[in-house]
Amino acid sequence: EAAVTQSPRNKVTVTGGNVTLSCRQTNSHNYMYWYRQDTGHGLRLIHYSYGAGNLQIGDVPDGYKATRTTQEDFFLLLELASPSQTSLYFCASSDLDSQDTQYFGPGTRLLVL
Amino acid sequence: GDSVTQTEGLVTVTEGLPVMLNCTYQTAYSDVAFFWYVQYLNEAPKLLLRSSTDNKRTEHQGFHATLHKSSSSFHLQKSSVQLSDSALYYCALMNYGSSGNKLIFGIGTLLSVKP
Numbered sequence: 137e138a139a140v141t142q143s144p145r146n147k148v149t150v151t152g153g154n155v156t157l158s159c160r161q162t163n164s165h166n167y168m169y170w171y172r173q174d175t176g177h178g179l180r181l182i183h184y185s186y187g188a189g190n191l192q193i194g195d196v197p198d199g200y201k202a203t204r205t206t207q208e209d210f211f212l213l214l215e216l217a218s219p220s221q222t223s224l225y226f227c228a229s230s231d232l233d234s235q236d237t238q239y240f241g242p243g244t245r246l247l248v249l
Numbered sequence: 250g251d252s253v254t255q256t257e258g259l260v261t262v263t264e265g266l267p268v269m270l271n272c273t274y275q276t277a278y279s280d281v282a283f284f285w286y287v288q289y290l291n292e293a294p295k296l297l298l299r300s301s302t303d304n305k306r307t308e309h310q311g312f313h314a315t316l317h318k319s320s321s322s323f324h325l326q327k328s329s330v331q332l333s334d335s336a337l338y339y340c341a342l343m344n345y346g347s348s349g350n351k352l353i354f355g356i357g358t359l360l361s362v363k364p
Binding site for chain 1: 286299
């Protein structure tokens with residue numbers, strides 16, 4: 137079973153604060169993804185990456201930056217957090233060899249006050 | 250652009266009865282695959298089913314789905330639900346032609362199984 141970990145698991149910050157969410161996968165997958173999950177909207181893709189140094193824009197990228205430093209590590213950055221970014225964030229990884237099955241991490245719950 | 254529609258936000262079914270969760274889609278491309286992901290309470294989503302073959306039934310964990318390109322549908326069915334099937338179910342589409350290996354998710358259907 138593929139392994140994806142996220143940290144922190146819970147985070148509280150204030151409006152305007154700086155937040156970094158971390159994701160690590162040990163599956164040697166090429167693709168990594170950041171989603172946010174909100175009731176009534178489902179899972180929405182923020183950013184994704186094909187490999188170290190690569191970044192692709194997702195469907196809801198405004199207010200978020202991301203960086204893929206290694207094949208294993210993918211970070212999501214909120215440089216000026218806003219209450220609208222209060223959400224449950226999931227990281228996932230996949231590869232063509234797994235027929236594009238995405239393996240999700242346990243999620244990070246972010247509250248912006 | 251591509252889209253996935255799940256019309257029911259909440260489906261409530263009595264244990265032992267059948268259930269069908271609806272999923273329809275729009276895409277202009279033919280090189281696509283379809284997925285059902287399941288998310289149990291306080292857990293991460295995980296793959297339930299995958300299909301890219303028209304009119305072929307795919308089964309896993311008692312659930313089944315058949316891709317029907319003629320009606321742009323990929324409904325999820327189970328003949329006899331269990332209490333443990335209560336979860337959030339997402340239908341998703343992957344377009345290999347243009348989306349660059351990203352999934353387009355529906356908004357999800359919450360299945361609640363009651364005794």
